[in-house]
Amino acid sequence: MIRCLFLFVLLWPSAAQADPVSLKPGEILRGHFVQERFLAGFAQPVRSEGRFVLAPGQGLIWQGDKPFAVLTVITPAGMAQSLGGKETMRLSATKAPFLARLHQVMAGAMAGDWRALDGEFALSRQDDQVTLLPRRPDMAQPVKAIRARIGAFVEEVEVEKPEGDRDHLVFSRQSIDQGPLTTDEAAAFAGLR
Amino acid sequence: MKQRLFALLWLAVVLAAGSHVGLSAWRGLALQSDLLALLPAEERQPMVQQAKDHMAAQVSGRVAILVGHADAASAFGAAQILRDSLMGQGLLADAGDVPQAQALRQLGGLYHPHRAGLLAPADRQALLDGNPQALAERTLSQVFGIGGMADARLLSADPYLLLPAFMTSLPVPASRLTLVDGWPSVSVDGITWVLVSGRLTGRAFGLSDQQAFVDGYARAAQLAEAQAPGLRLLRLGAVFYAQAGAAQAMAETSFIGVISTIGTVLLLLVVFRSLSPLLLSLLAIGSGLLVAVSATLLVFGFLHVTAAIFGASLIGITVDYSLHYFARLFAEDDPRQRLRHVGTGLILGLLTTLIGYGALALAPLPGLRQVAVFSAFGLIAAFVAVILWFPLLDQSRHRPLPPLFDRLGRGFWGLWDQQGRRLLLLGLVALALLGAARLRIDDDVRRQQALDPILAGEQAQLQAIAGFAGGGQFYLVKAADTQTALRQEEALGERLTELRRQGVLADWRSPARFVPSMQRQVDNIRLVQQHLDGAPLAQLSAAIGLPMVLAPVASEMLDLGRVMETGAMPVLSGLVLAPGVHVVAVDNAGDLAKLREAADGLDGVNFIDPVADMGILLGQYRQRALWLLAASLVLMQPLLMWRYGVRGGLWVMVPPLAAMLLTPPLLALVGLPFTFFAAMALVLVASIGVDYAVFCAESGQGRDPLTILATLLATLTTVLSFGLLAFSGVEGVRSFGAVMLTGIVLSALLAPLAGRVRPRRAYNWRGRHD
Numbered sequence: 028m029i030r031c032l033f034l035f036v037l038l039w040p041s042a043a044q045a046d047p048v049s050l051k052p053g054e055i056l057r058g059h060f061v062q063e064r065f066l067a068g069f070a071q072p073v074r075s076e077g078r079f080v081l082a083p084g085q086g087l088i089w090q091g092d093k094p095f096a097v098l099t100v101i102t103p104a105g106m107a108q109s110l111g112g113k114e115t116m117r118l119s120a121t122k123a124p125f126l127a128r129l130h131q132v133m134a135g136a137m138a139g140d141w142r143a144l145d146g147e148f149a150l151s152r153q154d155d156q157v158t159l160l161p162r163r164p165d166m167a168q169p170v171k172a173i174r175a176r177i178g179a180f181v182e183e184v185e186v187e188k189p190e191g192d193r194d195h196l197v198f199s200r201q202s203i204d205q206g207p208l209t210t211d212e213a214a215a216f217a218g219l220r
Numbered sequence: 221m222k223q224r225l226f227a228l229l230w231l232a233v234v235l236a237a238g239s240h241v242g243l244s245a246w247r248g249l250a251l252q253s254d255l256l257a258l259l260p261a262e263e264r265q266p267m268v269q270q271a272k273d274h275m276a277a278q279v280s281g282r283v284a285i286l287v288g289h290a291d292a293a294s295a296f297g298a299a300q301i302l303r304d305s306l307m308g309q310g311l312l313a314d315a316g317d318v319p320q321a322q323a324l325r326q327l328g329g330l331y332h333p334h335r336a337g338l339l340a341p342a343d344r345q346a347l348l349d350g351n352p353q354a355l356a357e358r359t360l361s362q363v364f365g366i367g368g369m370a371d372a373r374l375l376s377a378d379p380y381l382l383l384p385a386f387m388t389s390l391p392v393p394a395s396r397l398t399l400v401d402g403w404p405s406v407s408v409d410g411i412t413w414v415l416v417s418g419r420l421t422g423r424a425f426g427l428s429d430q431q432a433f434v435d436g437y438a439r440a441a442q443l444a445e446a447q448a449p450g451l452r453l454l455r456l457g458a459v460f461y462a463q464a465g466a467a468q469a470m471a472e473t474s475f476i477g478v479i480s481t482i483g484t485v486l487l488l489l490v491v492f493r494s495l496s497p498l499l500l501s502l503l504a505i506g507s508g509l510l511v512a513v514s515a516t517l518l519v520f521g522f523l524h525v526t527a528a529i530f531g532a533s534l535i536g537i538t539v540d541y542s543l544h545y546f547a548r549l550f551a552e553d554d555p556r557q558r559l560r561h562v563g564t565g566l567i568l569g570l571l572t573t574l575i576g577y578g579a580l581a582l583a584p585l586p587g588l589r590q591v592a593v594f595s596a597f598g599l600i601a602a603f604v605a606v607i608l609w610f611p612l613l614d615q616s617r618h619r620p621l622p623p624l625f626d627r628l629g630r631g632f633w634g635l636w637d638q639q640g641r642r643l644l645l646l647g648l649v650a651l652a653l654l655g656a657a658r659l660r661i662d663d664d665v666r667r668q669q670a671l672d673p674i675l676a677g678e679q680a681q682l683q684a685i686a687g688f689a690g691g692g693q694f695y696l697v698k699a700a701d702t703q704t705a706l707r708q709e710e711a712l713g714e715r716l717t718e719l720r721r722q723g724v725l726a727d728w729r730s731p732a733r734f735v736p737s738m739q740r741q742v743d744n745i746r747l748v749q750q751h752l753d754g755a756p757l758a759q760l761s762a763a764i765g766l767p768m769v770l771a772p773v774a775s776e777m778l779d780l781g782r783v784m785e786t787g788a789m790p791v792l793s794g795l796v797l798a799p800g801v802h803v804v805a806v807d808n809a810g811d812l813a814k815l816r817e818a819a820d821g822l823d824g825v826n827f828i829d830p831v832a833d834m835g836i837l838l839g840q841y842r843q844r845a846l847w848l849l850a851a852s853l854v855l856m857q858p859l860l861m862w863r864y865g866v867r868g869g870l871w872v873m874v875p876p877l878a879a880m881l882l883t884p885p886l887l888a889l890v891g892l893p894f895t896f897f898a899a900m901a902l903v904l905v906a907s908i909g910v911d912y913a914v915f916c917a918e919s920g921q922g923r924d925p926l927t928i929l930a931t932l933l934a935t936l937t938t939v940l941s942f943g944l945l946a947f948s949g950v951e952g953v954r955s956f957g958a959v960m961l962t963g964i965v966l967s968a969l970l971a972p973l974a975g976r977v978r979p980r981r982a983y984n985w986r987g988r989h990d
Contacts, residue, residue: 064363066372071765075364089366097365108361115358118388192371 055208056081058180058201060089067191082208085216102219227608234507234601237514244517268828271696274797283312283433283457284417286682287444292412294448296403299414301447305440311433312418326788331383334778336748336771337741340389341717343382344744352751355380356760363764372766379760379768380752391729391807406685411452413685420459430463454682460675465950472948480940487936491625491929492546496616501542503609508538508602515597520590527587531594533942537573537908538602540934541566544915545610547930550625553618555611563607564979565918568863569911570603572856576907579852588848621925629925632932635972648882655885662893663839693815695804697730698824702780705802706737708825712804715818724815726808731795735780745773838896845899849906853877856910864917868977872917875970876909883963897956901942905963908938912967913974920975928972935968 057080063072077091086102099108105119149160159173176183180201186194208216287302289295306312331338339347346354359381374381404415422429437455445451488498509532516523516531544565548558574596581592636642695712699705709732716728736744753770761768784792795803809815816827853873861869880902884894892898912931919927943964945957 062366066375066766068372069766073363073764091364091366095360095364097361099361099365108358108365110357110361113354113357115354115361188371190371190373 053206054083054203055206056180056201056203059199061197061199062091063195065193065195072195080208080212082206082212082216085208086219088212088215098215100215100219102216104219107219223608224612227612230604230608234510234605237511237601240514240517241510268696268826271694271797271801271803271828274803281420281458282417283420283455283459284415284682285437285456286413286415286454286685288411288413288452288454288685289448289450290411291448292407294451295405295412295414296401298444298448298451299403299416301444302440303416303418305443306416306418306436309436309440311421311436313421314418326786328383328387330783330786330788331387331778333774334741335378335383335386336773337744337777338386338736339382339744339747340385341713342389343380343385344747347747347751350751352756355382355752356756358385359760360763375764375766376768378771379757380748382748382771389733391727391733408685413454420457430459430466433459434463454678454685455675456679456682464675468949472950472953476941476944476948480944483940484937487933487940491933492549492616493619494616496614497542497546497549500610500613501539501546503613504538504542504602504605507605508598511601512594512598516590516594519593524587524590527590527594531591531598533904537904537911537938538599538606539937540908540911540930541569541603541606542610543933543937544927544930545606546616547926547933549616549619550621550926550929551618555614558614559607559611562915565915566603566606568859568914568918570599571859572910572914573599573907575855575859576852576903576910579848579855580903582848582851621929625929626925628932629928630923632928633920633923633925633972633975635969648886651889652882652885655887655889658891659885659888660893661839661842662895663835663842693806693809693812693827693829695730695806695819696826696828697802697804698826699800701800703737703739705800705824706732706735706780707739708822709733709802709804710737710740711822712818712825719814719818722814724810725806728804728806729791729795730804731780731792731802734789734792735778735783738777741777842894842896842899845896845903849880849899849903852903853906860914863979864977868917871977872913872974873910875913875916875973876906876967878970879909879963879966880905882966883959887958887962892955892958895952895955897952898959901956901959902963904942904960905967908934908964909967909971912971916971916974917977918979920972921978923975931968931971935964938964 057078059076059078061074061076063074065072075091075095075097076093077089077097079090080088086100089099089101091097091099096111097108098110100106105117107114107118108116151158151160155177157175157177159175161171171187171189173187174185175181180198182198184194184196184198186196188194207213285302287295287299289298303312307314343355346352359375359379362381363375374384378384404417406413420429420433422433441453444453485498488501489495492498512531513523513528516528544562545558548561552558552561577592577595577599579592580588636645697705697708697712699708709730713728713730713732716725719725720727732740748770757768757770780792780796783789784796795805797803806815812827812829812832816829819825819827857869857873860872863869864872883902883905884898887898888894912934915927915931939961942957943961945953946961948954948957
């Protein structure tokens with residue numbers, strides 16, 4: 028789940044230009060999201076929306092506003108989640124090794140290093156559509172396929188999961204600025220160290 | 221004629237001992253090299269000893285190597301080469317310490333049917349606090365946030381995500397490493413570090429296994445470095461230290477051994493200008509050693525290397541008997557005359573030394589008992605060789621005493637005749653009093669061993685990078701059955717949770733954290749049903765829009781034995797010693813006193829700190845060694861009083877006693893602490909010092925320069941063999957050597973004072989002198 032998340036996170040900057048180029052160090056990507064989770068067997072999706080902040084080398088802040096104020100912070104050191112300011116979950120990278128890998132792959136891909144991705148996913152591009160397929164489908168992959176539509180930034184992502192669940196994300200109002208992070212954002216990253 | 225017969229008989233005895241030793245060696249000598257075998261088993265608590273051995277074996281058998289390279293791919297490639305090479309050579313085995321994806325999935329399958337009774341400690345606390353809302357909120361944030369583990373199937377079967385929370389609460393060893401393609405690794409300052417770890421196939425403290433591993437490691441490292449130039453390697457493991465320590469000891473021993481041998485040989489050649497004193501002395505010591513080994517094997521069935529080395533040093537004192545005998549070369553022509561002249565001194569020296577070492581056997585320490593038996597037989601054998609063989613084999617002619625030795629001997633006798641010199645003694649006592657104020661006792665076993673500084677540096681770096689922590693402290697839980705033990709661990713766990721909050725420890729691993737007690741599982745089921753079923757569940761279900769039910773209660777509870785049988789959790793086999801006997805391992809222990817306190821009032825739970833316990837043990841031994849020393853000095857008294865009268869017997873004791881009392885405070889002046897090894901050295905100083913005093917007392921009347929010559933030769937050879945240990949890099953050995961050096965020199969310097977005593981004229985010896 029987290030793995031597919033960062034895969035499309037790293038598609039953003041690459042889509043901004045013809046070649047996969049990175050966010051420069053110190054640059055920060057901000058934007059809005061709408062997430063719809065289609066749970067197997069239910070027509071009505073679980074819908075949430077909010078904002079996100081991606082700071083290369085530091086991490087990702089995923090702030091849901093509606094229907095619940097759910098804040099998720101992911102850094103190389105781990106992941107923390109809170110609801111209405113109350114922490115509901117905290118995972119250190121030691122307990123969930125892929126969290127640290129997340130940062131490594133993200134940093135690599137943003138430097139134009141696609142090898143980290145190449146190991147596990149086959150990447151194909153057609154017009155503005157990018158498709159990622161796991162190379163070893165027999166493994167317990169949390170993801171069956173990822174499809175993304177790329178415009179100026181990554182605009183839309185669909186993550187297909189093995190049990191028939193499906194996440195659909197639409198991004199909007201994306202912009203790159205030179206930072207720095209707000210004190211709240213910096214504190215959120217620091218809180219995981 | 222009779223003399224010849226006895227000499228031949230004794231030759232037969234020594235030859236028999238020789239063939240016994242040879243035969244045993246051929247069959248494979250039962251050698252013990254484990255230091256622990258010298259110490260008494262903790263008789264009242266054999267389980268504690270077993271647990272310590274178990275943990276020590278676990279710790280000492282582990283090897284970890286961090287492979288670092290600026291290029292990640294090179295680092296992983298080199299790690300692969302290193303591991304393949306070490307495992308290919310059969311030196312390293314998988315320790316099962318890196319959780320494999322498959323094992324984790326297997327574990328998930330094992331826990332899943334029993335999930336109704338499994339709660340993460342934090343979740344259980346939330347329910348106990350009457351705060352079930354926290355668990356509902358977690359589900360909401362997982363569903364509406366990002367990066368959650370929840371999918372439809374999981375949510376409907378485990379709406380509060382209790383099993384995933386339990387799984388992530390399992391205490392896997394804390395480290396900063398994360399798994400990448402099955403390799404634990406971490407990236408620090410642009411360098412990718414990959415961990416190669418495993419279990420030794422041999423013994424960490426076996427000399428040949430050590431050498432084989434370190435050689436094999438060097439080959440493997442070379443292969444890896446050839447593949448990835450610029451590779452950095454950090455090592456962690458008892459085997460590296462043990463090998464480095466053994467190598468250092470070997471180098472020191474052979475260096476000191478060579479110097480001491482060359483020095484002794486030169487000394488004997490220069491003084492006697494003949495080879496035969498040297499050869500005959502070797503014969504006496506050699507036959508003593510053979511008889512000692514044979515007797516020890518007969519009595520104990522095995523030979524402890526350390527006991528044998530210590531015992532052999534004790535037997536080395538018999539060279540003094542040869543020296544006294546050969547000093548008579550300068551006086552008599554007939555070998556039998558030579559023997560007769562020193563015979564009484566030899567017998568008294570032997571008897572006092574036997575009493576001194578015999579006292580060691582009084583201690584309830586198996587190691588010291590072996591030392592006592594070993595040295596007693598060796599001493600007697602060497603003594604018998606001197607009195608039976610020397611007169612027959614000694615062909616040396618009488619020779620004149622060189623004037624230099626004559627002047628030396630006479631001058632030394634008069635060392636304390638002048639008033640002014642005696643004031644010097646007072647000055648020495650004053651210095652010692654000054655030192656006594658600074659006397660420091662050190663029983664810390666870690667400082668007694670030499671740790672290779674390069675290895676220590678690598679270890680510190682490795683621990684900083686990987687976030688490993690050692691210490692080896694643990695709790696031992698002993699209970700009538702598994703369930704009771706698990707309940708005790710849960711009670712202990714509550715206290716440790718609080719201590720972790722205070723930062724006293726990072727984490728702990730107990731079997732109960734992997735498999736809760738039945739009682740706890742039943743209670744968990746009750747808590748879940750009471751707080752999470754019904755209205756809260758309906759609310760959560762409505763918020764997400766998904767029908768949900770709580771996990772069904774399995775027909776039976778999760779059982780520790782069953783989990784262990786699957787082998788999915790190798791960590792458990794390290795924590796369960798026997799049914800009802802468990803270990804609770806502590807990570808990053810801080811305040812040990814608080815940890816010890818945490819076991820108070822919990823039946824069958826004990827905090828164990830092997831390093832500190834070893835220190836306490838060494839402290840006890842140090843005290844016992846001093847008591848034994850005192851006892852042996854008292855036991856020598858009847859013999860000395862028989863020979864020299866009451867006051868004379870006491871007076872003979874003055875020089876060695878003064879040397880023993882002055883040595884530790886004088887060494888304290890230069891900052892040397894008093895250790896167990898220093899106490900053992902004092903035992904040697906006592907018996908050697910009494911010998912010097914006895915020889916001086918025997919020949920004090922005529923102030924025979926030959927006695928002084930022999931005593932000074934004995935002092936020089938002893939300083940050459942023991943005193944040089946004062947320059948060892950190993951603190952324990954250095955402590956031993958420094959006490960020997962100072963104590964022996966003081967004993968020799970003070971020995972002429974014993975010359976005021978007259979044998980059998982004890983009642984008026986003073987009058988005669990003045």
